[in-house]
Amino acid sequence: MSATASAKEQFDRQAAHYNGQWASWTDETLQRMIVLADPQPTWRVLDVATGTGFTALGFAPRVAHVTGADLSPGMLAQATKRAEEQGIANIDWVETPAESLPFMDGAFDLVTVRIAPHHFSDVGTFLSETRRVLKSEGVFMLGDTTVPDDDPVAADWQNAVERERDPSHVANLSPETWRVLSERAGFTVTDLEGLSGAIRIALTPWLETAGATGERAERVRSLFAQAPKSARHHFEIATDAEGETHFSWQRVVLRAVVR
Ligand SMILES: C[S@@+](CC[C@H](N)C(=O)[O-])C[C@H]1O[C@@H](n2cnc3c(N)ncnc32)[C@H](O)[C@@H]1O
Numbered sequence: 001m002s003a004t005a006s007a008k009e010q011f012d013r014q015a016a017h018y019n020g021q022w023a024s025w026t027d028e029t030l031q032r033m034i035v036l037a038d039p040q041p042t043w044r045v046l047d048v049a050t051g052t053g054f055t056a057l058g059f060a061p062r063v064a065h066v067t068g069a070d071l072s073p074g075m076l077a078q079a080t081k082r083a084e085e086q087g088i089a090n091i092d093w094v095e096t097p098a099e100s101l102p103f104m105d106g107a108f109d110l111v112t113v114r115i116a117p118h119h120f121s122d123v124g125t126f127l128s129e130t131r132r133v134l135k136s137e138g139v140f141m142l143g144d145t146t147v148p149d150d151d152p153v154a155a156d157w158q159n160a161v162e163r164e165r166d167p168s169h170v171a172n173l174s175p176e177t178w179r180v181l182s183e184r185a186g187f188t189v190t191d192l193e194g195l196s197g198a199i200r201i202a203l204t205p206w207l208e209t210a211g212a213t214g215e216r217a218e219r220v221r222s223l224f225a226q227a228p229k230s231a232r233h234h235f236e237i238a239t240d241a242e243g244e245t246h247f248s249w250q251r252v253v254l255r256a257v258v259r
C-alpha cells in the first residue's frame with residue numbers, strides 16, 4: 001500500500017479519536033504558529049492535512065477565509081462538524097493529497113501545516129506545491145514532530161517507534177532538514193524553532209490515538225523499554241509510580257517566505 005493510501009485508511013478509521021487530548025498535546029504548536037505567521041484580516045489561508053480542523057479553525061477568526069485540505073473524508077467530516085459547532089463560516093473543506101493541490105497559482109497569502117508532514121510520501125513535492133499556490137509575498141508556516149539534527153541513533157529509534165505505532169508514519173525530519181528542503185523549494189526561512197519539554201505524553205493515550213492495540217502496542221512498549229541512552233535523554237523518557245511511560249514531544253516550528 002502506498003504511504004498516501006495508508007494515511008487515508010489510518011485517518012478515516014481514527015477520525016473520532018481526535019479529541020480534547022489531541023488539543024492539549026498540539027495547542028502549544030498552534031499558538032506559536034499563529035504568533036509567527038501574524039495573520040492579517042484580508043488573508044486567504046490554506047491549511048494542508050487539516051485533519052479535524054484544529055489549525056484551520058484556529059486561524060479562521062483572524063483572516064478572511066480558510067480552506068482546510070485533507071485526503072481523509074472521515075477527518076473532513078469531523079472538521080465540518082466542529083466548524084458548525086463553533087459557528088465558523090469563513091471556511092471550506094477540500095479532499096486532496098498534499099502532494100497535488102487543486103488550487104490556482106498564487107491563490108493564498110498563507111499556507112499552514114501542523115503535525116502532518118511526517119505522513120507525506122513526498123515532502124519535496126508538497127513544498128513545491130505550497131510554493132506554487134502562494135502569492136509572491138506569501139508565508140509558509142509549518143509545525144511538526146521532529147528528531148534531533150545531530151543524533152542519528154535517537155532519530156532512527158524515534159521514527160522506528162512511530163512507524164510501529166502508526167503504519168502511515170513516513171518520517172519525522174530534523175529542523176535543519178526542513179530548512180534545506182524549504183530553501184530548495186524556493187523559500188527563505190525566517191524562523192526555525194524547536195519546542196520541547198513542555199508537552200509530556202503518556203504512552204497509553206498516545207497508542208490509543210493511533211489505534212495501536214495488541215501486538216502492535218506491545219512492540220512499541222518494548223521499543224521504549226529498550227530505547228538507546230541518547231533517545232532516553234533526548235525524549236526525556238521516564239516511567240511513573242503507576243508504571244506508565246511518558247516522553248517529551250519534540251516539535252519544530254518553521255516560518256518561511258516566498259523567495
Ligand atoms: C495527525 S493529523 C493532524 C491534523 C491537523 N493538521 C491538526 O493540526 O490537528 C494528520 C492528518 O494528515 C492527513 N494526511 C496524511 N497524509 C496526507 C497527505 N499525503 N495529504 C493530505 N493529507 C494527509 C491525515 O488524513 C490526517 O488528517
